[in-house]
Amino acid sequence: MSIPARYQHILDSVSYAVVTMDLNCRVTYLNERAKVFLKGRGRDHYRVGIEAEAILPLAAPQARKAMQTEEFQRGDGRIVDRGDELFFEITPLMADGVMAGAVVSLQRPERFEELATKLDSHRRLVKQLQTIFDASSDGIWVCDGDGTVISINRASEQINGIRAESVIGRNVDTIVHSGMVDRSVTLEVLRCKEQVSIMQHIKRTDKELLVTGTPAFDEKGAINLVVVNERDVTDLNRLKSNLENMTRAKEKAQDELTGFMMLELEQAGIVAESKAMRKLLTTAVKLAQLDASGILLLGESGTGKSLAAKFIHKNSPRRDKPFLSINCAALPESLFEAELFGHEKGAFTGAAERGKIGLIGLAGEGTLFLDEVGELPLAVQAKLLKCLDEKEYLPVGGRTYKKMQCSIIAATNRDLELMVQKRRFREDLFYRLNTFALSIPPLRERVEDIFELASHYIKVYNEKYGQSKRITTRTLDIFQAYAFPGNVRELVNIIKKGVALHDGEVLDDFFEDALHPPHKVSSTHELSLNQELDRTERMVLQRAMTACSTTRQMARLLGTSQPTIVRKLKKHGFSLQ
Structure with missing residues (x-):
């Protein structure tokens, strides 16, 4: 099918190449644009009648195949594809409603792009993308696969203190060399071929940026774009610095507070120069501030468990409420339950007519300290456990349960675990009381505290008795060489006696005699076993009296019974009063 000459000048005037072929894929027409295209690519052997594959190696085979389809034969078919340089479109050539061949139209890609830019939809999309690009609070750079800057947004202009036109078209390598930035993430991305994040310093604005470069790859796997995101972290770093300064200030304040706390401890008779005691008291403060329940104080007799209990109470939210203490070893079993829980009037012989509020009730929302809890009678242990579990108790002779709020x-100096094994202490109560165990070290294991303790109590008793007694380093050597089986209580008692009874101003000799009395060996004719036993017994009792305040405590310290202690004291004319 040939094209009339009067139409050929029209086809020669269009901007794209047109080649027609018949049903056998032989060329029937080429317009002038097609001839220019073919000549420019060394295909000047074109002519009408030639096989189309000879001049259109990509499009002609597709046209031949398409003309075999029903869609093309109806005149509805259309193929759009591209070669290395041009886009091409294949459509059926119809004559009187019958397919007579095919038309191949070829056009440069940039022509399509030029036309696309005129579309309203394209313009709207470009405007939207540009709005998003400029609205970002983060800086954005776009570079090509060689590192040449294609575009930057407004935020990046502000962050870097530059104008877009001063960098667009420049390679990032030259920008680094100019000193505008100290390093380039784009160069890192081009080298690593993967996403890279770096910290970047902008000299012009003195800003610190977190910069992330992300590569975009073409269909061949080569980088054709690098998109760089800049986030100004200068303020964040400033906040971090301020936070670090605040943290240091807080730590300083805590150190000062600790100093005040230690002063308060000293005023209360608690000295914590040793590492062990400082650690113990730090833990005690934490538990106190948490208002933790189930605190068990462990330690030998005289280590200061009652002082530690008061310290916990004073540092807890209950500090303004009552603090009551009961020595579980000091009450007979028959009265203990009534003392702890209270009793109604007439509950037992000798009970007050109006009844009595127990210590749990009197403590209210405060703290009740159970000293020597290992001495609790088993019957009372069961009722105490029920009270702790259910937060309520029944007074002796009462019918109505009362709420426990304290x-x-x-505290104990006994080995409760061993007592549990021997069935002398309830296992369930042990675990209920022993949620947080604080073990107070004996004085012989915290020798760093001895000097401060001695200085504190000499000052206390000098003021009390109107004295001006003092010690030298000799006393410190004496104290540090002594085991202090009665712990702090023994130290306090010996200082109290020294300040009150010693005639001289310096107490060194008194402490030497009291803690290391001379041992005189009798001559052979005076030697008497009974006399030696009495002398040793007398010395042991004196030391125990220094360390203890009750005969029960002396009995536990010396490993004997309380009646035996009472008898021995009477024998030697001693009295704890």
Whole structure:
């Protein structure tokens, strides 16, 4: 099918190449644009009648195949594809409603792009993308696969203190060399071929940026774009610095507060120069501030468990509420339950007519300290456990349960685990009281505290008795060489006696004699076993009296019974009063 000459000048005037072919894929027409295209690519052997594959190696085979389809034969078919340089479109050539061949139209890609830019939809999309690009609070750079800057947004202009036109078209390598930035993430991305994040310093604005470069790859796997995101972290770093300064200030304040706390401790008779005691008291403060329940104070007799209990109470939210203490070893079993829980009037012989409020009730929302809890009678242990579990108790002779509001702190110098094994202490109560165990070290294991303790109590008793007694380093050597089986209580008692009874101003000799009395060996004719035993017994009792305040405590310290202690004291004319 040939094209009339009067139409050929029209086809020669269009901007794209046109080639027609018949049903056998032989060329029937080429317009002038097609001839220019073919000549420019060394295909000047074109002519009408030639096989179309000879001049259109990509399009002609597709046209031949398409003309076999029903869609093309109806005149509805259309193929759009591209070669290395041009886009092409294949459509059926119809004559009187019958397919007579095919038309191949070829056009440069940039022509399509030029036309696309005129579309309203394209313009709207470009405007939207540009709005998003400029609205970002983060800086954005776009570079090509060689590192040449294609575009930057407004935020990046502000962050870097530059104008877009001063960098667009420049390679990032030259920008680094100019000193505008100290390093380029684009160069890192081009080298690593993966996303890279770096910290970047902008000299012009003195800003610190977190910069992330992300590569975009073409269909061949080569980088054709690098998109760089800049986030100004200068303020964040400033906040971090301020936070670090605040943290240091807080730590300083805590150190000062600790100093005040230690001063308060010293005023209360608690000295914590040793690492062990400081650690113990730090833990005690934490538990106190948490208002933790189930605190068990462990330690030998005289280590200061009652002082520690008061310290916990004073640092807890209950500090303004009552603090009551009961020595579980000091009450007979028959009265203990009534003392702890209270009793109604007439509950037992000798009970007050109006009844009595127990210590749990009197403590209210405060703290009840159970000292020597290992001495609790088993019957009372069961009722105490029920009270702790259910937060309520029944007074002796009462019918109505009362709410328990106080916190319980317990203390003992006994091995409760061993007592549990021997069935002398309830296992369930042991675990209920022993949620947080604080073990107070004996004085012989915290020798760093001895000097401060001695200085504190000499000052206390000098003021009390109107004295001006003092010690030298000799006393410190004496104290540090002594085991202090009665712990702090023994130290306090010996200082009290020294300040009150010693005639001289310096107490060194008194402490030497009291803690290391001379041992005189009798001559052979005076030697008497009974006399030696009495002398040793007398010396042991004196030391125990220094360390203890009750005959029960002396009995536990010396490993004997309380009646035996009473008898021995009477024998030697001693009295604890």
